[in-house]
Amino acid sequence: MQTSELLQTYLVDGNTWDEMYADASVREQYKKAVAFMQQLSIDELNKKEELAKRLFMSQGITFTVYNSGEGIEKIFPFDIIPRIITAAEWDYIEKGIKQRLKALNLFLKDIYSNQFIIKDGVVPAEMIYSCPHYLREMQNFPVPYDIYIHISGIDLIRNSDGSFYILEDNLRTPSGVSYMLENREITKRIFPDLLPQNNVRSVTEYPAILHRNLVSLSPRQIKNPTIVLLTPGIYNSAYFEHTTLARLMGVELVEGSDLVVDNHKVYMKTTSGLQQVDVIYRRVDDEFLDPLAFDAGSKLGVAGIMSAYRKGNVAIVNAVGNGVADDKAIYTFVPAMIRYYLNEEPILKNVPTYQLGKDEEREHVFKNITDMVIKKTNESGGYGMLMGCAASEEEIIKYKAEVILNPRQFIAQPIISLSSAPCYIGGKLQPRRIDLRPYALCGPDGIDIVPGGLTRVALTEGSLIVNSSQGGGSKDTWVLAH
């Protein structure tokens, strides 16, 4: 089979935005890459795919899936065809995300201090207090530099007309950034010279920026503050990412049992005694962070860490209690927040969202359930959701009953079709649905967004679910320079 046929078999769904194709011709930004692929034979492409898989395996870039019976270590499926974003598109995304983060950060500061936004009636008080991620422990505690969201991974999708929508704000411990870095390394290997030819912007700065931000947060003004990355341990699905980031930043990787708190200071146990810790980049969720403050049964956290935090003896990244801002029910209010705090119109749009806590909206959703996706407000990773179009009659009835029990815990969104991008599957290019997660870093000097991100792919034909735990994969994401 000749590879010029590579494109002939590429059938785009008329109702979706395709990243590569527009009106039966290849978009400008894809032209060079497509031309490059076309001069390769299927054999060569297969070999490259093989090489990519081998590289992931030998570097141990694997993730662990909970609740799966066998072989828990998997490689995150990687598609060799890059996703390409133009300079203009990126400028727009960057501006939009910066604006949104600014507002969300102000929201957290406000909620945990004066709560003007509630008093002014923009966000109803019950929305906040019914959110399980709102933590009283954080009330009236000024975090260093007023930064709550040091690291965020906001998910974006594209509608059929190509405009970007915010799908979800991940403001707690967003993961996947190591895949952004590793995917790029793999592309360097499988497509030599293609990156410089296309003027793709580099993503390797990420660990350096993060490290610089972490250093600047140290409460002690000393030359070499001790920074640690707190991981839940080797069984965590993102453990590979924790080790990668720790290595790339040259910081210590610790588990809860490696730390102790004494007199409101956090110490790390070392072979030469205790060493005071200044900054903790934690990848442990809020509720497991401190058995004295939250879940008493937690073995992942450190007893007393919250008191050290509140005393200002240690900085924690991201701040505790951020979950109240990326709650799926609060999501609806983000455009209003942007207007309220910044007096600006939101650049990036929200997907229309229905609160199932409101009777009339619930009615509407139930009536049109086949066009809706219903999600739990406090779950992530694609767990506990219902895709109206794909569910069976019984599933819908069961789910409805669950909703009625506690409607506040659910939201619904019309199914947005997600844009598609070419993937190399089974020896030919096929369109698959994708989203985009750029990573933004916020430090005392402002917000940096590394030009790139994680493009997640729904590898099953027609599927709209891109989560890695639900059979999704990823692609290298190119942002072109001007």
Place this chain on the structure above:
Amino acid sequence: MERTDGILRMLKINYASSQDDVQGFSWKPVLKIFTFLEEAEIDRLSHNTRGVLQYMITGKDNPNSVLNMVTLARENGRSVQDHITKEMWQCLNDFYHTVRQEALIEWLQKEDPVTILDMLIKHGILYFGTTDITMARGEGNAFINIGKYLERAIQSADILDVKFSDVNYALDETTDTTYWKYLLMSISGYELYLKTYRGGFEARNVVGQVVLNDQFPRSVVYSINRLHRYFERLKNERNVADFNHIDFMIGKMKSKVRFSTPESLIQEGLHHFLNETKNSLFTIGNSLNQNYFAYT
């Protein structure tokens, strides 16, 4: 063999950086360190990645190409087969046949260069490991190591010198951090740097690590310490005078480096210091040659 290893690592990291840099990447420093090319030739090659790889790995007319060096190492090995182990000889021989095969030239043009470089680097590592676990700790082993650490010290000094001459030895200006990052990565010192210096990239810290850190296996001071250690094993009754002469030279240089600080180096002039170190190393190399291997 040490130079081969150094060159291959340098090529690998520089290749990776050539894929990363949108503009401005040039092979110039690498070519300056490792080849005898004229300025004009270097300019011509400096933006041709495949051309550089070709020249540095399989170039027959390049005395420092991997092909030529491995060939020489093998010739040397062949002439002293009775002094080295069979395993070592086989390693060298395998390496030689790998770099000689015709297909390599084609691969270098078409395939992923990192795969090829990795394969070649593995051959080198195999050689080092085999030498370490099979060679008797006698004179032969001492000479192998003396050569290895002489080369390594010169290489590290050279790399620093060329990289700093690129930024005009301006140690206080903060240049692009990726510049230092790739320099350190090419000598496997990046992770150590991150762990030693928490405050980001500073030129003086890079100097500190590459010259003065005695725990960094590619630093100048480490190489000199090792050099001295293996040299001391050559001492016996018959060569006391010659031994003392060279021992004095090594000792002198060792204390000079050991009692330096990044500040003192900068005050002295980094280029001056590196140049002097290199010259001392060359002199030591020559004296060793004269005293131990020359017949006159």
